[in-house]
Amino acid sequence: xxxFPGNKKMVxxxxxxxxxxxxxxxxxxxxxxxxxxxxxxxxxxxxxxxxRYATADNFTGQVLYPSNRCVLREPVAxxxxxAQRRLKSQGLGLKVFDCYRPISVQRKMWAxxxxxxxxxxxxxxxxxxxxxxxxxxxxVDAAGRELPMPSAFDEFSERSHLxxxxxxxxxxxxxxxxxxVMQQVGFLPVTTEWWHFDAPEWREYEPADVDPRLVPTGxxxxxxxxxxxxxxxxxxxxxxxxxxxxxxxxxxxxAVNVGRMGIAAFERKREGDGMSPRGVFPLxxxxxxxxxxxxxMPYRQATAADAWIDEPSSPRYNQxxxxxxxxxxxxxxxxxxxxxxLGVVVGYNTDPVVAGLGSAIFLHIWKGPGQPTAGCxxxxxxxxxxxxxxxxxxxxxxxxxGHAGAR
Numbered sequence: 456x457x458x459f460p461g462n463k464k465m466v467x468x469x470x471x472x473x474x475x476x477x478x479x480x481x482x483x484x485x486x487x488x489x490x491x492x493x494x495x496x497x498x499x500x501x502x503x504x505x506x507r508y509a510t511a512d513n514f515t516g517q518v519l520y521p522s523n524r525c526v527l528r529e530p531v532a533x534x535x536x537x538a539q540r541r542l543k544s545q546g547l548g549l550k551v552f553d554c555y556r557p558i559s560v561q562r563k564m565w566a567x568x569x570x571x572x573x574x575x576x577x578x579x580x581x582x583x584x585x586x587x588x589x590x591x592x593x594x595v596d597a598a599g600r601e602l603p604m605p606s607a608f609d610e611f612s613e614r615s616h617l618x619x620x621x622x623x624x625x626x627x628x629x630x631x632x633x634x635x636v637m638q639q640v641g642f643l644p645v646t647t648e649w650w651h652f653d654a655p656e657w658r659e660y661e662p663a664d665v666d667p668r669l670v671p672t673g674x675x676x677x678x679x680x681x682x683x684x685x686x687x688x689x690x691x692x693x694x695x696x697x698x699x700x701x702x703x704x705x706x707x708x709x710a711v712n713v714g715r716m717g718i719a720a721f722e723r724k725r726e727g728d729g730m731s732p733r734g735v736f737p738l739x740x741x742x743x744x745x746x747x748x749x750x751x752m753p754y755r756q757a758t759a760a761d762a763w764i765d766e767p768s769s770p771r772y773n774q775x776x777x778x779x780x781x782x783x784x785x786x787x788x789x790x791x792x793x794x795x796x797l798g799v800v801v802g803y804n805t806d807p808v809v810a811g812l813g814s815a816i817f818l819h820i821w822k823g824p825g826q827p828t829a830g831c832x833x834x835x836x837x838x839x840x841x842x843x844x845x846x847x848x849x850x851x852x853x854x855x856x857g858h859a860g861a862r
Contacts, residue, residue, distance in 0.1 A: 488679055488858055489663075489670030490695060490702040492555065492587055493532040495525040497672045502539055503550040503599055507608065508560065514609050515567045521721070525554040526667040528587040531654040535590055537640040546597045547632070552608045552650060553591035556584035557664045572647060573611045581662045588657035590642075591650045594633050602629045608650050617646050668721055669858050671735045675850035677702075678738070678842070680711060680731075680832055682857050688712045688827040692834065694845060706845060711834045715827030718857040724803075724813040724830075726767050731830050732813055733857035737802035741843050744789060744796045750843045757788035757795060765814045773804055773814035786815050794820050797839050799846070801832075801854060818842065818854075832856070 496504055502525070507513040509520040527535065539549050561577040561584070568574050575582035583589040591609075594602040605622035606614035613619050617634070620627065630649050638644060642652035671677050675697040683690040690713055694706030719730040741752040748754060755775070764771045766784040775788065788795055799818040813830060821833035832854075846852050 488677075488695075488855065489526065489665040489667065490677060490697075491529055492526050492665070492667075492670045492672075493529045494667075494670060494672045495527060495532050495535060495551065495554065498532055499536050499539055501543070501548060502535070503548065503595055505550050505552055505601075506554070507552050508556070514611065515564060517563070517567075519560045519563060521666070522668050524667045524670075525551045525590075526587065526665075526670050527554050527590060528654070528660055530656065531588050531590070534640050534642065534654060535592075538636050538642070541636050541639065542594070542632075545632070547602075548595045548597070548599070550593045550595050550601055551590060552593065553584060554589075555587040555663075555665075555667060556582060557666070558585045558662045559664050561585050568611070570611070583653050583657045585662040586657055586660035587663065588654045588660050590652055591648075592633070592637070592652065593650060594629050604630055604633075604649055606649070615648050615650075617644060617649055666859070669733075669735055669855050671853045671855060673851055674853040676845070676847060676852040678706075678852070678854040679858055680713065680854065680856050682718060682859055683713055687825075688715060688717065689825055692832070694842065696850070706841060709834055709838045709842075710824060711832050712821050712824070712826055712828055713832055713856075714830040726765060726811050726813050728813075729827075729829060731828070731832060731856055732801075732803045732816060734803075735853055735855050736816075738799055738818075738846060738852040738854055739802055739848070740800040741846070742788065742795070742798050742800065744793075748797065748843060749840070750846060752799075752843070752846050752848055759787075759789050761788035762786065763788055763815045767811040772810055773808045775800075792822070794822065794833070796820055797836065797843060799839075799843065801856075 495502055504523050504525050506520055506523045506525060509523045511518050542548050558577060558581055561581050564574050565577055593604060593608060596602060603626045605619050605626045606612060634644055637652045641655055643655055645651040677695045679693045681690050690711050691708040692711045693704055693708060695702050696705045714729050714731040716729040718733050721733050724730055724732040740755060741750045742755045742757050744757055746756055760777055762779050762785040763775050764783055764785050766772060769783045797820060801816040803816040804812045817831045818839060819831055819833050820836045820839060
């Protein structure tokens, strides 16, 4: 760097700028991830999901959510499971209309209906939905049929209020059952909306703007790879682990490279497109050339006779096979460039395997900084060794690919 002794102010500005860049590069993206949240239907598939804001059937008339996924803070989700068990004993069940709501969606709602009696003002702290601490629910019978209530969901009228008594006896009975069960497990009602319930611990959580499709469920170890800058394949990876003090960053930032065409949009990954898949995927197998490596994960040694089938028409598509195929398109698992001297299989398109959606997605050794992959995530060998030694199958490790956190 060239210094200008006569311009101390300029030197100070440059130092502040450098420190800001260093802070951005080293800042953990913990607040940008859905760690500590859970997908309710993965925990209990008997809870029916009817997320109205994932459709145009809501008061805004717009599709506001990218998926029908009901995500809540983990303690809130487990509280909801308790309510479902109580209702099942009565031959009933829950249907969820809304769960975690990104703060960006709250702003759109407020723009359509700026009435704080029914829609929380995002500028005044937003909704408890934005914290993942509220849920909107109705009742279903044993066959999954929705039961009548005094009003429709999200009807902004007196009929939605808990003290409204001019409804049919059946609707009032259903409302009473829902209120009793939800309050028995600790949820707090809202007087103007029969469907809305808050967790008593809602103050413990901050409003967030997380994509529910990138929320891992059931994992105690998570690797997270950020969306790379536009036109770049370079990103960073962090490793997080659940501890008694909550989720903590334990690895990173680690420089990584992704597919030569970046990270695909959700569910748009295709065979041979040069893109890394976007989403949350399990990590189940470590592989390499050595007979053994330093890892607690299941390990498989790659030999010259091993291949991974990437031919979509093959019944063995996206599988590791013994014996190099004569006709099926494949990738050798023991490469001459040694990029697979150590690797981790990413559980993408494995359960079920769908022809043509992409195959052979690994963490593996890179060719060097800024060198793209065919769709995998690559890094320096010593960094991969640290990850492999850290991974623990008991903690059900998963990887998040393509989050919008710090890069």
